[in-house]
Amino acid sequence: MRRADSFPMPQRFSRLAAACGLSALMLAGAAHAGLLFDDKENAKPELAAPVPPPFNPDKTIAVDARVGRSLDVGIDPDTLTSDSDGVVRYVMVARTSSGAITATYEGVRCSTAEVKxxxxxxxxxxxxxxxxxxxxxxxxxxxxxxxLMAAKAGVCQDASSGGSKQRILQNLQNDVMRNMP
Incomplete structure (x- = not known):
């Protein structure tokens, strides 16, 4: 592999410009998503996740009503918690057009833009x-x-959780993307 200083000046510049452009695009994408985040070293220690709660598939708040597919996905509001460790936990419910239901119990750490x-x-x-x-x-x-759709719809606000449980639920219910084609 050749060293960078062995390339002619225009080629070195174009590689540097391409790398800067890619970095700018990635940062712009994260900013557009409302998910600018810290490095993982600044994340609070995670609390032990509680036992998965019971859920009601008929009470979910849609995460993305624009999907237009045969799958409805939403968060059961009674399962949402915003904990002191900065992790928002909830049950995400998916229902097919035939009525089959699956769910996941997950947490989003907004400060690092991660999900577990x-x-x-x-x-x-x-x-x-x-x-x-x-x-x-x-x-x-x-x-x-x-x-990611849930984080953008209101679970996260910038690099932190959307706030209290009530505030996050309000954000999810008022998601501006909900009625877009």
Whole structure:
């Protein structure tokens, strides 16, 4: 591999410009998402996650009503907690058009833009704990990342949680993106 100073000046400049441009795009994306975050060293120590709470799939607040797919996803407001460790925990419920229901018990740490899944619930079953729950970037999800949508819809405000439980629920219910095509 060649050293950077062995490239002609225009090529070195174009590589530096490309790297700066990519960094600016990533920062702009995080800023647009309302999720500018600290480094992980500043995160508060995580409290032990409580036992997954019971949930009601008929009471959920939609995370993204724009999806237009055969899947409805929302947060049961009775399960949401905003804890002193800066982690917002909730049950995310997904219902298919045929009525099948699954749920996840997860936490979002807004200060680091991470999500951790603690347990999964499948139709007509009990909670199944995740074997080794780990913090993952909110930005590393698949094609539809409902945890990121929840964070952007009101679970997070900038690099902190959306506030008290009542404030977060109000943010989720008033999500400005809810009625957009």
């Amino acid at each position: 899944q603690y347990a999964r619930h499948y139709r007509d079953g009990d909670w199944q704990p995740v074997a080794e729950p780990r913090w993952q970037s909110l930005f590393s999800g698949g094609s539809v990342n409902y945890s």
